[in-house]
Amino acid sequence: MSYVQGLKCRECGRETGLAAVHVCEFCFGPLEVRYDYDAMAGNVTHASIAAGPPTIWRYADLLPELPGTDPADRVDLGAGFTPLVPAPRLGAALGLEDLWLKNDTVNPTWSFKDRVVSVALTAARALGFDTAACASTGNLAHSVAAHAAGSGMSAYVFIPSDLETAKVQAAAVYGQHLVAVKGNYDDVNRLCAEVAGEYGWAFVNVNVRPYYAEGSKTIGFEIAEQLGWRLPDHVVAPMASGSMLTKIDKGFTELTRLELVAAAPWKVSGAQATGCSPIARAHKDGSGVVRPVRPDTIAKSLAIGDPADGYYALDAVERTGGAMEDVSDTEIVDAIQLLARTEGLFAETAGGVTVAVLRKLAAQGRIEPSERTVAVISGVGLKTLDAVADRVGPAFTINAGLDDFTAALSLSARAETPGR
Ligand SMILES: *Cc1c(COP(=O)(O)O)cnc(C)c1O
């Protein structure tokens, strides 16, 4: 059964029916999916969730699945229910005693975007679309192309032409239509708003964005379920448009409302790269005004200069008592290495941003050592190998002889002797 009632404007509260629209026709505010929470009470339970599949769709009752959608018609490659793992070694390095990592690198296309795309395309298909499209900083293109291919839809994905090679090729391999645009993400997004008006496609982050955005709540649901149906004290999440962070907070709010977790305070904190930090800056300078910027950072998956959910992310962070910080490209790469070396997890640059900000907030005392803290690691390092390319490599290159190895080993041991 579906508890979805329609769409509702976040600003003026006007309600509309389920359709492929994302802005209110009265005030141009963003539309959000509306649910019948009263009808859920007593029906959506720990047991009903546990009876579902080990994917985001175990939370189908809390997702915008249109009435009458057959589970077999979901656009589903198995996203979600990713590991939540304790991180004692990284925690020790940062002075945090109860640190956990939400490892979203193991999704079907190796980033958290599979959550939002699976939900968006499932809704799009139920609304009658057979073609999906998106403006992307890379991971979204990869995920939309894969989900379209795997469900017999077709897709047009638009990316900035200067993306990491791995992300371009990974998005192209699924045989969909990949369009490289000369410009940055904000240019691509502007073009897509026009294309969406001209062609009858489901643009996952334009006309079906209300459905898309709901997919991120599943990170919050999973964290709580995996902690034994308890909320963490603190979540640190990366921010591009600010949507994921906003929806993790919404997920916790819904679980509390449905009494699926005991009511308890939580904090959400946001992470950005200094080279694209319009939301963090608005928080730190106290102005509360999100001023668009021209991105210049290696964290390309977070390089949205004009973030659609910036104000909602600010609200979530300030309302829960969290914090925002930004970090340099060098700090990002340091953090990628620190995470890999302490926990065996290789994250892309967005993960480096999250861990570097976690480190900063811990050092500033804005995360207490005893807080149960979860860092969201949202994408895999193999897609951004360039970030570490000039820092790591073979210990030594030798001929295939035991003597050669022994000689190289003693040379390198001497090189590592302290005080030399
Ligand atoms: C898209 C993305 C995010 C966050 O995106 P929002 O627009 O803030 O929801 C975080 N990490 C990675 C790897 C991403 O691709």
Ligand SMILES: [Zn+2]
């Ligand atoms: Zn409105």
